[in-house]
Amino acid sequence: MAKAHILGFPRIGAQRELKFAVESFWRGDTDLTALQETGKTLRQRHWTVQADAGLDFVSVGDFAWYDQVLNTLALLGAVPTRFKFDPKKLTLADYFTLARGNPEHFAMEMTKWFDTNYHYLVPEFTADVRFDGGVDWLFEENAEAVALGHKTKVTLVGPLTLLYLGKIKSGITNKLDLLPKVIAGYQNVLQRLQAAGVEWVQIDEPILALELAAVWRNAFAPTYEVLSTAAPKLLLATYFDQVREHTALLHRLPVTGVHLDLVRGAGQLDDFLQDWPQDRVLSAGIVDGRNIWRADLDAALAALQPLQEKLGDKLWVSASCSLLHVPVDLANENKLDEELKGWLSFATQKTHEITAIKRALNGEKNAVAAQFNAAALAVAARNTSPRIHNPLVQKRLSEINKISAARNNVFADRIVKQQARFNLPAFPTTNIGSFPQTTDIRQARAQYKRGEIGHLDYLNKMRDEVRLVVQKQEEIGLDVLVHGEPERNDMVEYFGEQLWGYGFTANGWVQSYGSRCVKPPFIYGDVYRPEAMTVGWSEFAQSLTSKPMKGMLTGPVTMLQWSFVRDDQPRDTTALQIALALRDEVVDLEKAGIGMIQIDEPAFREGLPLKAADWPHYLDWAVKAFRISASGVRDDTQIHTHMCYSEFNDILPWIAAMDADVITIETSRSDMELLDGFGEFAYPNDIGPGVYDIHSPRVPRVEEMQRLLRKARGVIPDAQLWVNPDCGLKTRGWPETTAALENMVLAARTLRAEV
Ligand code: GLN
């Protein structure tokens, strides 16, 4: 009989209970007991969901107070030694200090978990880091589940993934030198789990989805040789991409089962099935763990049936990866219309899909017929619904080759015309877009959403805000102004709400890091712009000043990247649809007399696939989407773009290929070093390297910014340089914003005097 399981369940809670409990504990409003109680309740609830759905195991080890990687370190006793905590006596308060820092110690670094929007804490490896045991939380949680009558499968971040993702801090030169200690640590944990009666341990090694150097690949066999002795049965989990190149390795590895992502790596199955070891469990990740669409159960069954004939009870059914990356429960979406809701599936629903597939495989098709029928209806509806397929968009897309994805002339010609039109000084000063989103603004928006103030009142309030922002910028003496984006709650949501094809949830929260959650919109249909989205705001703002006012849009890749996307067409098709909608907006802005238009692409780099071999394809369509959106305008209309959180050096040819007239980037925290690559590459267009970090309220001194600008002048020709902060100012307060921008303008002016 096939079995059903998941690799992990979201821990945050359907109503973000964990977030609120943790934050309340941090503020000192509630004590440790209350926090522990919430954790326990959530674990219990999530196990009940899994058991009720009919999974063969409940997942233990997916709960974490902040992050699963930090939990693994706490379990092994391998927390960063600079904090001087005794790993065996680590308290929950210590654990949070590791994650968040305190006045004496900066927090552990945080970075993206593979290509997801989840952020983990980066392990810190020093010569004195130990792996000889830490907290007992995992064992206690397992006992908790067992006491509730559940059959558990314990999940761990794998030893090689843990090492690979960590950073060397001091005292060692090669992370793999730590491997013997790491293995001993895991051995210890595995033996304790075995003693506790745990039958299965799932070890996650998602690094197998990367293009691994030979030293790492070769470390797998010796590591698992040791771990498989005196241990529970091991299920080695791979996900986020196909791992075909490791077929032989995974066949030989002494583990009892292997999990494959059959959503991202649908094509890899045939390779694996050839010579599949008879005694080995194959866990088929057939339900999408990264997206929110209802599964096509018939298709899943059809894909797994031949597998079952081959593998029998060695076949397990699962989601592609942990359900951490999707919201908890669709049942809480009571504002969504029934049709849209019928197309979706969140973590809770996915557990039921997995068991339905399992039961059908096990000859219980009749018992799950209703589920299969409902899924088939949803799939059929999505295939034909006019809400998804818009003939206008389809027609335009089919003719996209008739649309130019290039400006009329090259940058060298355009910039002459732009300079004649705008007559900007050397080192022009500008902003990235947003100005402080004061409580006043947020309150007005909340009141408007609740219907407490009318449309006109809200509009007037936001217009007052734009007036203020324009006046301030003129007083400060900036050269190119922005309207400040007060009318926008979020740079994706704002546009998504005005475009057809985008849907929004009320509670579709997904953990981003620690207690932080995001609620991504979902793109369900052809993206269509029924009417202009920003023209009124930009026109109004421009009417207040004789200085150029930048129009402000979110680019196609970012609109895609920060949403759940359609699975019925390739990402690039959706990106091009968004690009066409934005192109119309850009053209409308131009018609309304807006001379500069910024198309933000902060998520451009995030979209890069895990395997470098897949980069060119992505970069080609991402650049094309940007260019489609940007190239409908005259030579003397200046297109800006903005990117932050980015490393650029390895993708500079594509950044240049975007051909924005001006790009503003985040550079101050790298002390301008990020700019070196642009210099070496001889980046041809204008560039505004951020001269101050907007993440902190600290007001940078004039001299600091001068120093950074002089550094920039050493790398980039004067004629190409702009002066601006790293990013938008919406999280800042007014006093520091005014002071910082005044200093920034002074820095630019003194620089002008130097040339
Ligand atoms: N224009 C946006 C702002 O200033 C850009 C935000 C971003 O890059 N994340 O807020």
Ligand code: ZN
């Ligand atoms: Zn930014």
